Amino acid sequence: MTMRPRQGQAEPPELGDAIRERSVLLGLSYRLLGSLVDAEDAVQETYIRWYRLTDAQRRQVGSPRAWLIKTASRIGLDMLTTARARRERYVGEWLPEPVPAPDTWTSHHDSDPIDPADRVSLDESVSMALLIVLESMTPAERVAFILHDVFRYTFPEVAEVVGRTPEACRQLASSARRRVQSTRSTTVEPAEHAAVVRSFKSAWETGDLATLITLLDPDATAITDGGGLVSAALEPLLGADAVARFLLGVYERQPDLAIREELVNGELGLVATGAGHTLAVISLSHHGGKIDHVWAVRNPQKLEAWPAPDTKS
Known part of the structure; x- marks a missing residue:
């Protein structure tokens, strides 16, 4: 506090x-x-x-x-x-910690809800896709990119933080920007994204393997982050068939699984609950109507801001 x-x-x-x-x-x-x-x-x-x-x-x-x-x-x-x-x-794959809609999350360090102003504002700069790209950068690149491109600080100001020359910071931000641009898909309208997420949710809930495979890009990748605390795939799952079968296997192992739609880092995502606990928070990215990445955070230490529905205040 x-x-x-x-x-x-x-x-x-x-x-x-x-x-x-x-x-x-x-x-x-x-x-x-x-x-x-x-x-x-x-x-x-x-x-x-x-x-x-x-x-x-x-x-x-x-x-x-x-x-x-x-x-x-x-x-x-x-x-x-x-x-x-x-x-x-x-242990296993590391994913950024997901943040829920600003009106729902509470502090990790206090049992009481935090002040409404003390929340992360949600925009494309906190999307899971961008955070994943930021993880591939050096610390200096990441700081230069966020301070300059997101917070609009000048390069002389960035240089005071990073401890390099303004020109070096310009090059750091430029390198980071190229990384972002090389991995960023064409902008998807929220309504289109929501439709894909809902179709994915429906096919998963009904155990429709064929539809799941159709919704997934042939080269789709799924990453699950359990942190060694809960079961999760230790390596990325590659290919539509492998990802779809893994998801259906989750349902077989957790028959009381419930999936709901919620904002995850400013975009519609999914939250899976069972036995009164939040089991996973899932983000999706897609291009041309095909889901190319599934990111599922299962590490309970990263889900403290995501109480199950019956425990919400």
């Missing part, structure tokens, strides 16, 4: 300005790290550093927002570097 003045205690103007930036910092940190838990930790560390400043030092800060964003970005850069080592030891 972000430290705040005690009740009844006067709040200096510069402190109030800093606190109001929490949602911006959370959104930035999530885009940098792909994890709500890590993002919340990064924001907390940012505020710890802010409150460690003396009153005189804080008054010398011309823009608390700029100071906080720069600090959060540096913390995120450091965390990305260490996260790479952790993910090399991760």
Whole structure:
């Protein structure tokens, strides 16, 4: 939780300005790290550093927002570097932590719902497809791309965070942009995406193997992230037939499985529940009406923001 003045205690103007930036910092940190838990930790560390400043030092800060964003970005850069080592030891495939619609999720560090402002704003910059591409970048590329292309910071400003020259940061962002453009499919309208997701859900629920295979691209890939805590495929599933049969096998092993449509990282996705628990959050991408990627997060540590329907507050 972000430290705040005690009740009844006067709040200096510069402190109030800093606190109001929490949602911006959370959104930035999530885009940098792909994890709500890590993002919340990064924001907390940012505020710890802010409150460690003396009153005189804080008054010398011309823009608390700029100071906080720069600090959060540096913390995120450091965390990305260490996260790479952790993910090399991760059991199975690692996927970014999915975020639900802003009006439904709660903090990982508090049993009470967080302030409505303290949520990640959802747009295409948090889509699962883009987060997957960001994972393929170096930490410096990712920070440069997000600060410049998403948050519209100038390259001299990015250079202060990354510790390189503005021209080097321009090259980092350009390299990252090429990665994004090379993997980004043609933009799909929300209505078209919703229709494909609903057709996929219907075929899965009814056990219609033929329709599932028809909906999937012949070279479709499915990735499941269990983190070694629950059962999941340790390697990507390749090909429409393999993906379809795997999905139907899930139903056979979990007869009480229920699937509902929900926004996942700003796009319609699916949430699978059973025995009163959220078992998986699923994102889909498609091109020309054919699903080419299925991303299923099963690691329960990444599903804390996704309570089963009967446990929602």
